[in-house]
Amino acid sequence: MIRTVADLLSGILRDELPKLDNAPVKHAPTIGDMYEGLSSEILNHALPDGLGLRVVSGFACDGRGALSGQLDCMVVRGEGQKLPYTESYVWHVKDVIAVIEVKKNLHSAELRGAFGQLKAVSEIEHSYYQSGDAKLDDPDRSMAPSARTFAEMTGQIAWDVDGPAALPYEEEAVFHALLMEQVSAIRVILGMHGFKSERAFRSSMIEYLEQNIGSVGFGPTHFPQLVISGAYSLAKANGRPFMAPLIDGWWPFYFSTPENPLRLLLEFIWTRLDEIYGFGRELWGEDLETEVGRCLLSFRAASVDGRKGWEVRAHDVDDEALNEIPVAEQWSPEFLGEEEFVLLERLCHGKEVRSDDLEILSWLDSRGVEFDDVRNRLLETHLVASYGTKLKLITKECQLAILPTGEYIAAENSTGRLDRWISRRIDALHRPASHEGSA
Known part of the structure; x- marks a missing residue:
């Protein structure tokens, strides 16, 4: 508009x-x-x-x-x-x-x-x-x-x-x-x-x-x-x-x-x-x-x-x-690794993400990943910010999705922008197949 x-x-x-x-x-x-x-x-x-x-x-x-x-x-x-x-x-x-x-x-x-x-x-x-x-x-x-x-x-x-x-x-x-x-x-x-x-x-x-x-x-x-x-x-x-x-x-x-x-x-x-x-x-x-x-x-x-x-x-x-x-x-959403996606999903469900949470630290360690590395990548999305030992959402409406390609994405979606982007992305993925089928 x-x-x-x-x-x-x-x-x-x-x-x-x-x-x-x-x-x-x-x-x-x-x-x-x-x-x-x-x-x-x-x-x-x-x-x-x-x-x-x-x-x-x-x-x-x-x-x-x-x-x-x-x-x-x-x-x-x-x-x-x-x-x-x-x-x-x-x-x-x-x-x-x-x-x-x-x-x-x-x-x-x-x-x-x-x-x-x-x-x-x-x-x-x-x-x-x-x-x-x-x-x-x-x-x-x-x-x-x-x-x-x-x-x-x-x-x-x-x-x-x-x-x-x-x-x-x-x-x-x-x-x-x-x-x-x-x-x-x-x-x-x-x-x-x-x-x-x-x-x-x-x-x-x-x-x-x-x-x-x-x-x-x-x-x-x-x-x-x-x-x-x-x-x-x-x-x-x-x-x-x-x-x-x-x-x-x-x-x-x-x-x-x-x-x-x-x-x-x-x-x-x-x-x-x-x-x-x-x-x-x-x-x-x-x-x-x-x-x-x-x-x-x-x-x-x-x-x-x-x-x-x-x-x-x-x-x-x-x-x-x-x-x-x-x-x-x-515009495009933030593409995330699996570890960032999981922690961001946790925040979206109202759970805490802390740098001193032993359960989170143990899980990341089992994957060979440092908490500080994941934290820094999440801060770069501008969807979260730090407050002491905590990470907190700063969006109005954070939404996550897994694309048909297996990619993890997240974005502010208060205006429906992510919904529209996903719709276009899926249409683009389907368009070549539809074209080939009609040839």
Whole structure:
């Protein structure tokens, strides 16, 4: 379904954008209104019916006097305050799902301006969620989604029914960043036209960051979740929906892609709405192809001489190297050895898997296998994480299967993705035999 809607929105943009580009008007505010109007039209088509969501323009506030600058488009829920004699609203930041800054052309100057505008929204959010005003019983504040993302990224449980785990600062900072990503508005810069190459787009962001190294407001949570410049996008790997495991403590945090930008926009907004409202399996369609990001920025939390903050590393690659990276790849489940399959099945049945379980250790020893080797292979699946001596499932719905070929597989199946993959795989196995029989 997400591809179908993305294609629909791309069709609207393809048909309507030339009308705006060719309009005879030279008045800058009117030109801005036209592109914002088209963006609002696209967003209205992107939102599922029946949720009471609206697309408005105006200002975000924290209920304590802080107010953002004027925002082009906000996807909101609940109630806001309409400003007299205008079509603008003031909306509490806790009820803002997404904020979109719209630009006819997005190049370096526009990128910097829009980044600053959205950073002001981020600062209001930080102030609100760190205050005593935020409602702790708000379902958006459940830590479960962030805890799951953290476990996928690090292979460690940050929060369990037994309570919080003791984490070093470097990992605690990542977990708190993920919590802010979960509750904050999805911030998007939407440039209808822009950079002529992906590399030029990447270089502009790197240059902007280098100019602000050490400045407040340039940590991971202040970056927009999505920046679109014509055919190219920069996106955040925050687990909603894109996840990147830590590499030697570094978080591959920002990536570029020439993937359909409207599909990326849908992925971010629908993932957030799914966390709030719960859509079920039908929303995501086949979901058997995944985007491949070209890493742009990596962040790592660090404490040096009593000062805590984020280190950043830019990945500047040439056009040839970028072109060698595919845009997408076919999804497949995790293929397991028999020992991993048995231990994962044990977890799926609610039984414990511990490194000090003598029965498990004896069984693995009889097969000539070390527990640590099996444990490490299971952690690589991102289906489980460690918590002390235990391994624990971190999926919503882990499912295992044995293929007709005798291969062992497992995957998260909350969207039905594994079911669809197995169906295709079995069809592919049967197709040659059927063809030969009919010859």
